[in-house]
Every structure is written in structure tokens, then in C-alpha cells.
Amino acid sequence: MLHDFLDYAAFAFLALFPILNPPAMSPIFLDMTDALADEDRHKLAWLIGKYTFMLLFAVLVAGGWLLKIFGISVPVIRVAGGLLLFNTAWKMLNNEPKFSPEEHEELKGRVSSRAFFPMTMPVTAGPGSIAVTLTLVPAGSLLASGTWVKFAGDAAGIALAALSVFLFYRYSENLLRRLGRAGAQTISKISAFILLAIGVQIIWQGLRGLMAAG
Numbered sequence: 001m002l003h004d005f006l007d008y009a010a011f012a013f014l015a016l017f018p019i020l021n022p023p024a025m026s027p028i029f030l031d032m033t034d035a036l037a038d039e040d041r042h043k044l045a046w047l048i049g050k051y052t053f054m055l056l057f058a059v060l061v062a063g064g065w066l067l068k069i070f071g072i073s074v075p076v077i078r079v080a081g082g083l084l085l086f087n088t089a090w091k092m093l094n095n096e097p098k099f100s101p102e103e104h105e106e107l108k109g110r111v112s113s114r115a116f117f118p119m120t121m122p123v124t125a126g127p128g129s130i131a132v133t134l135t136l137v138p139a140g141s142l143l144a145s146g147t148w149v150k151f152a153g154d155a156a157g158i159a160l161a162a163l164s165v166f167l168f169y170r171y172s173e174n175l176l177r178r179l180g181r182a183g184a185q186t187i188s189k190i191s192a193f194i195l196l197a198i199g200v201q202i203i204w205q206g207l208r209g210l211m212a213a214g
Contacts (some may be wrong), residue, residue: 012157049166
């Protein structure tokens, strides 16, 4: 049973880590929070890691059930979330402010005000990670012990993935700052382009799913 638990946890982590992609997203996080003091940025990194776990755990527990109730398909979630990611990345590539001056003041005054949206959803844990989490939902009977082992393993894998988000967001700033302003801006632009490509890919996957269903 312990072996199965570890296998499920490792699989969930390895499935989510490339989608969350904390190494590539940390420059975007730093760019979006450049107006914050270091202490507030560290607090925000912790909140994003916590909310990432809470969001994906909620999807694991009730995501499939809620989608059926509201009649929303996974492809629709992908298209909507991909559009949000595309919009965020486009603004970053064109040097448009991610937040208005009023929103910056709100972010500085109350860090938690933007921790969930947009910093966690969709920038960090977007439709891709939600879709992956939906595939992890145990399909067996609730009375079977194996179902609960898989659920516990999946939850542990989600926790590890969320922890990796916090660690990269919290500590990668030291490395990026050593690169200097020009180096950090270059990495930020490359990361924004990657985020733009991810948004397009997610939209395309959603459209393909809708066309296949139709």
C-alpha cells in the first residue's frame, strides 16, 4: 500500500510540475510584483503556493462533479483559461502594465487581494493544470481501499507541486537579480513568450476537443 501511495504521489507531481513550470514562471512572478517590497513578495509567494494546492485539491475532490452539474466541458475550460493566459502574456510582451496604478496600490496595501486572481489562477495554476488534475481523479468505488490510497497519493503529489511553486517564487529572485536588470528583462520576455505559446496551445487543445465532441 505504501508503494502504491508513493507511485501515485510521484506520478501526480511529475504530471503537474511541467504544466505549472515554476522555473519559467518565476521571472513572470517577479516582473508582476516589481512594485512590492521583498517581504510582501515573499508573503505573496507563500499565498500563491497555498492557493495552488487548495485550487488543485478542490478540483481533485469535486472538479468532475461540478463540471457535470454546470454542463461545462474540459475543452471549454481550456479555451477560457488559455484566453486569460494569452492576454496576460501579450501585455507583458508589449510592456503594458500588468496592473493599473490603482491595482498596484491595492496590491501593495493588501497583498492577499491579488494572490488568488490573477496570480494563482490563471497565471500559475491555469486550465492546463486543472485539466491534468481532472485526469487524476480516482475512478474506483469509494468503498475500495485502493481508491483512497490513490486519492491520498494524488493529494500528496499536488502538495509537492504547490511546494515547488512556493520555493521557486520565493528563492529564484536571488539568482535573477545577479543577472542584472538587462538579463532579468531578457528572461522575463522569453518567459512571457513561452507563456503566450502555452496560452495558444491550451486554446488549440480546447478547440480540438470541442470540434471532436461536435
